[in-house]
Amino acid sequence: MNVPFVETTFYVRYAETDAMGIVHHSVYPVWFEEARSEFMRQRGNNYAEVEATGYLFAVTGMDLRFHTPAHYGHAVTVRAEVEKYLSRGFTFAYEVRHAETGQRLVTGRTKHICIDRQGHPRTIPQWLREVMEGRA
Amino acid sequence: MNVPFVETTFYVRYAETDAMGIVHHSVYPVWFEEARSEFMRQRGNNYAEVEATGYLFAVTGMDLRFHTPAHYGHAVTVRAEVEKYLSRGFTFAYEVRHAETGQRLVTGRTKHICIDRQGHPRTIPQWLREVMEGRA
Amino acid sequence: MNVPFVETTFYVRYAETDAMGIVHHSVYPVWFEEARSEFMRQRGNNYAEVEATGYLFAVTGMDLRFHTPAHYGHAVTVRAEVEKYLSRGFTFAYEVRHAETGQRLVTGRTKHICIDRQGHPRTIPQWLREVMEGRA
Amino acid sequence: MNVPFVETTFYVRYAETDAMGIVHHSVYPVWFEEARSEFMRQRGNNYAEVEATGYLFAVTGMDLRFHTPAHYGHAVTVRAEVEKYLSRGFTFAYEVRHAETGQRLVTGRTKHICIDRQGHPRTIPQWLREVMEGRA
Numbered sequence: 001m002n003v004p005f006v007e008t009t010f011y012v013r014y015a016e017t018d019a020m021g022i023v024h025h026s027v028y029p030v031w032f033e034e035a036r037s038e039f040m041r042q043r044g045n046n047y048a049e050v051e052a053t054g055y056l057f058a059v060t061g062m063d064l065r066f067h068t069p070a071h072y073g074h075a076v077t078v079r080a081e082v083e084k085y086l087s088r089g090f091t092f093a094y095e096v097r098h099a100e101t102g103q104r105l106v107t108g109r110t111k112h113i114c115i116d117r118q119g120h121p122r123t124i125p126q127w128l129r130e131v132m133e134g135r136a
Numbered sequence: 137m138n139v140p141f142v143e144t145t146f147y148v149r150y151a152e153t154d155a156m157g158i159v160h161h162s163v164y165p166v167w168f169e170e171a172r173s174e175f176m177r178q179r180g181n182n183y184a185e186v187e188a189t190g191y192l193f194a195v196t197g198m199d200l201r202f203h204t205p206a207h208y209g210h211a212v213t214v215r216a217e218v219e220k221y222l223s224r225g226f227t228f229a230y231e232v233r234h235a236e237t238g239q240r241l242v243t244g245r246t247k248h249i250c251i252d253r254q255g256h257p258r259t260i261p262q263w264l265r266e267v268m269e270g271r272a
Numbered sequence: 273m274n275v276p277f278v279e280t281t282f283y284v285r286y287a288e289t290d291a292m293g294i295v296h297h298s299v300y301p302v303w304f305e306e307a308r309s310e311f312m313r314q315r316g317n318n319y320a321e322v323e324a325t326g327y328l329f330a331v332t333g334m335d336l337r338f339h340t341p342a343h344y345g346h347a348v349t350v351r352a353e354v355e356k357y358l359s360r361g362f363t364f365a366y367e368v369r370h371a372e373t374g375q376r377l378v379t380g381r382t383k384h385i386c387i388d389r390q391g392h393p394r395t396i397p398q399w400l401r402e403v404m405e406g407r408a
Numbered sequence: 409m410n411v412p413f414v415e416t417t418f419y420v421r422y423a424e425t426d427a428m429g430i431v432h433h434s435v436y437p438v439w440f441e442e443a444r445s446e447f448m449r450q451r452g453n454n455y456a457e458v459e460a461t462g463y464l465f466a467v468t469g470m471d472l473r474f475h476t477p478a479h480y481g482h483a484v485t486v487r488a489e490v491e492k493y494l495s496r497g498f499t500f501a502y503e504v505r506h507a508e509t510g511q512r513l514v515t516g517r518t519k520h521i522c523i524d525r526q527g528h529p530r531t532i533p534q535w536l537r538e539v540m541e542g543r544a
Contacts, residue, residue, distance in 0.1 A: 010418070011445060014455070015296050015438045019187075019289035019344055025195045026165040026287055030423040033162075037419060047422070048481025051155075059161045063199035069255075072291055073456025119205075146282070147309060150319070151302045151432050155425035155480055162423055166287040173283060183286070184345025208427055209320025291459075297467045298437040305434075323427075331433045335471035341527075391477075 004134070005081030008038040009099050012072050022069035028106050029062060032094045035080035036110075039092075045131045055128060057112045058119075060089070064108035068098075075099035082132065088121050089113035090132070140270070141217030144174040145235050148208050158205035164242050165198060168230045171216035172246075175228075181267045191264060193248045194255075196225070200244035204234075211235035218268065224257050225249035226268070276406070277353030280310040281371050284344050294341035300378050301334060304366045307352035308382075311364075317403045327400060329384045330391075332361070336380035340370075347371035354404065360393050361385035362404070412542070413489030416446040417507050420480050430477035436514050437470060440502045443488035444518075447500075453539045463536060465520040466527075468497070472516035476506075483507035490540060496529050497521035498540070 018024040040047045047057075070076055076096055083093040089112050096106040114124045124132075154160040176183045183193075206212055212232055219229040225248050232242040250260045260268075290296040312319045319329075342348055348368055355365040361384050368378040386396045396404075426432040448455045455465075478484055484504055491501040497520050504514040522532045532540075 011442070011449075013438060013442050014290060014445065015298055015441060017291035018286060019291070019293045020192060020194075021291045024287050025198065026162050026169075029162040029165070030421060033423060034419070034421050037422065041419075046481045048479070056156060058156075058205075059202055061199070061201045062161065063197070065197045066195055069194075071456070073454045147306070147313075149302060149306050150309065150426060151305060151434055153427035154422060155427070155429045157427045160423050166285060169287060170283070170285050173286065177283075182345045184343070207320070209318045292464060292466075297470065298434050298441075301434040301437070328428060330428075330477075331474055333471070333473045334433065335469070337469045338467055341466075 005079055006035060006039040006042050007077055007079045008035050009075055009077045010034075011075050012070055014072050017072050020069075022071060025064070025066060028064055028066075028096060028108065029110070031076070031078050031096060032062075032080065032092070032108060032110055035078040035094060036092060039080050039082075040131070043131050043134050050128065050131075053128075054116055055122065055125065056115050056117070058115050059110055060113050061111040062108060064106060066106050068103055068105045070096070070098070070105050076105065083109065085129070085133075087123055089124075141215055142171060142175040142178050143213055143215045144171050145211055145213045146170075147211050148206055150208050153208050156205075158207060161200070161202060164200055164202075164232060164244065165246070167212070167214050167232060168198075168216065168228070168244060168246055171214040171230060172228060175216050175218075176267070179267050179270050186264065186267075190252055191258065191261065192251050192253070194251050195246055196249050197247040198244060200242060202242050204239055204241045206232070206234070206241050212241065219245065221265070221269075223259055225260070277351055278307060278311040278314050279349055279351045280307050281347055281349045282306075283347050284342055286344050289344050292341075294343060297336070297338060300336055300338075300368060300380065301382070303348070303350050303368060304334075304352065304364070304380060304382055307350040307366060308364060311352050311354075312403070315403050315406050322400060322403075325400075326388055327394065327397065328387050328389070330387050331382055332385050333383040334380060336378060338378050340375055340377050342368070342370070342377050348377065355381065357401070357405075359395055361396070413487055414443060414447040414450050415485055415487045416443050417483055417485045418442075419483050420478055422480050425480050428477075430479060433472070433474060436472055436474075436504060436516065437518070439484070439486050439504060440470075440488065440500070440516060440518055443486040443502060444500060447488050447490075448539070451539050451542050458536065458539075461536075462524055463530065463533065464523050464525070466523050467518055468521050469519040470516060472514060474514050476511055476513045478504070478506070478513050484513065491517065493537070493541075495531055497532075 016027045077099045079095045084091040152163045213235045215231045220227040230244045288299045349371045351367045356363040366380045424435045485507045487503045492499040502516045
């Protein structure tokens with residue numbers, strides 16, 4: 001069984017900064033998403049393959065708290081874990097830290113529902129649930 | 137005195153869409169910010185000029201709810217209003233609607249504190265408060 | 273008949289700036305694209321509707337020259353015109369100017385081919401050619 | 409002495425795709441920039457540290473050719489090398505490949521000049537030239 005969370009570390013990109021000299025706040029949802037992608041990859045499943053089966057994970061909500069700004073030149077570690085499973089969705093929680101100092105930068109949460117190509121809510125199939133729980 | 141909110145309407149950009157064929161969820165904070173910029177402009181003040189005086193508005197938190205996806209080819213209207221004033225900050229609330237049908241797409245909120253160039257929290261000066269309240 | 277070019281004016285978004293305090297160079301292709309969207313809209317056709325008919329305009333190349341940086345707080349005008357028509361594609365040329373001073377900021381060019389949903393090159397249909405040429 | 413080029417491999421982010429289901433063409437300049445960052449890091453120098461000394465590398469031009477689209481779910485390898493050194497600038501050349509198949513996706517070039525904080529062109533200092541050439 002896999003650990004119930006994933007961590008991924010990468011460098012801040014210059015394009016992600018703004019005129020305040022810090023990472024723009026709209027960038028963190030992109031990092032969260034990349035952590036979810038890594039979450040799936042570490043479970044042996046690419047989210048691209050999941051989508052190909054007709055199941056999509058739509059984002060229905062998110063909230064973020066910005067504790068300390070991230071800067072270009074630093075590496076950041078994004079930790080993502082499934083906080084809650086529902087029959088048709090789930091909630092991810094995140095923490096972004098400075099990779100070297102460990103300082104907490106941003107925390108947040110995203111909510112998702114499983115939909116089909118037509119946008120209709122769907123129960124998460126058993127195989128996909130097992131992939132996400134690391135039991136597949 | 138100005139109305140206590142602002143509305144700005146623009147077209148969805150193609151680059152703002154993702155492989156699901158909808159506007160990516162990380163784009164809405166950018167639209168919120170653009171509505172705040174318009175809020176300042178309608179009060180006769182450019183946020184760029186505010187920054188030049190040494191006062192910056194840092195984002196300390198945000199939460200969003202995604203009701204219905206936006207698509208390329210549509211115009212959207214973003215409504216922004218100051219929901220709450222604090223001595224050192226304020227909260228904005230937003231609603232993104234389909235410009236033609238009026239359908240509600242996304243709602244959200246951002247929290248801000250006033251800081252100086254060194255990142256220290258500062259009381260919002262009276263002149264800036266008056267600008268934001270439309271009394272200047 | 274429509275004029276052979278389009279101009280669209282909008283404010284620089286804060287999120288489009290970087291830590292150098294200027295608009296990041298990767299933003300200009302997005303502005304070019306928005307000018308192409310406006311080009312189609314002014315010809316009474318939404319590119320979203322064109323895509324719905326099964327014809328897509330893939331970008332095959334682009335080149336840009338950065339003369340003077342754009343900053344947050346300014347409005348910019350993007351001029352786009354079809355520079356060359358080919359049987360299966362076309363070339364657009366662009367000029368980005370400071371909306372108030374008229375100062376030239378960036379010039380560029382994008383090349384496009386017409387493809388179908390499967391990615392195969394297609395001859396641009398007569399109706400679409402007429403739309404683009406403003407004769408429809 | 410370092411090799412005269414750098415390669416960096418990473419996964420396509422979902423946010424980088426567009427409604428055509430492929431990576432949006434404005435993303436590649438961001439990847440090019442990230443490869444330049446890696447180029448500096450592999451030479452033991454962070455571009456953030458270079459900027460702190462007062463030397464900035466402004467982008468004065470770029471051109472890209474899009475051969476084959478990149479998709480979410482794939483890893484890409486970006487190769488960057490200094491193509492030409494000038495007294496006040498340099499040119500980088502890039503190739504983006506599918507990391508597994510090696511298929512060429514995008515090629516391009518960016519031109520840079522060295523400027524100071526006031527935006528004035530500056531001769532690249534000897535220490536910085538040596539860093540970039542891998543002789544430091």
